[in-house]
Amino acid sequence: MKKIAIIAHDGKKPEMVNFLNKNLDRLKKVELVATGTTGTHVKNTGLKVEKKLSGPIGGDAQIAGMAAEKKLAMILFFRDPLGKHPHEPDVQMLMRICDVHNIPIATNPATAQLLIDAFFED
Numbered sequence: 242m243k244k245i246a247i248i249a250h251d252g253k254k255p256e257m258v259n260f261l262n263k264n265l266d267r268l269k270k271v272e273l274v275a276t277g278t279t280g281t282h283v284k285n286t287g288l289k290v291e292k293k294l295s296g297p298i299g300g301d302a303q304i305a306g307m308a309a310e311k312k313l314a315m316i317l318f319f320r321d322p323l324g325k326h327p328h329e330p331d332v333q334m335l336m337r338i339c340d341v342h343n344i345p346i347a348t349n350p351a352t353a354q355l356l357i358d359a360f361f362e363d
């Protein structure tokens with residue numbers, strides 16, 4: 242089964258937790274993978290998740306690798322457009338890899354909800 246990847250910049254982690262709690266019943270049915278610190282927040286909601294490295298030290302790159310290998314159904318990446326990130330090249334690389342391999346990626350809760358609704362449509 243392809244996994245759903247969850248990533249959130251620090252300024253967007255509360256929104257990600259709200260989003261996960263709102264979609265808990267559906268997300269329980271799929272395998273999740275997340276960057277390190279986001280993964281800890283995902284676990285705190287009660288969901289099972291495979292944790293990769295923290296984003297700034299290679300986690301975004303690991304998720305991009307999974308996307309390139311077609312192991313992901315989609316990526317939910319709540320980016321903070323108002324924050325500065327030392328690993329911005331990794332973030333850009335992840336977005337580019339998604340476009341190269343046509344992997345759905347949602348960068349805000351509104352788009353993420355549309356993707357999740359479509360994914361779990363009966």
Ligand SMILES: O=C(CO)COP(=O)(O)O
Pocket residue numbers: 248249250251275276277278279280294295296297300301326328332
């Ligand atoms: O930095 C991130 C995305 O670019 C997220 O990493 P963490 O989940 O480890 O905070």
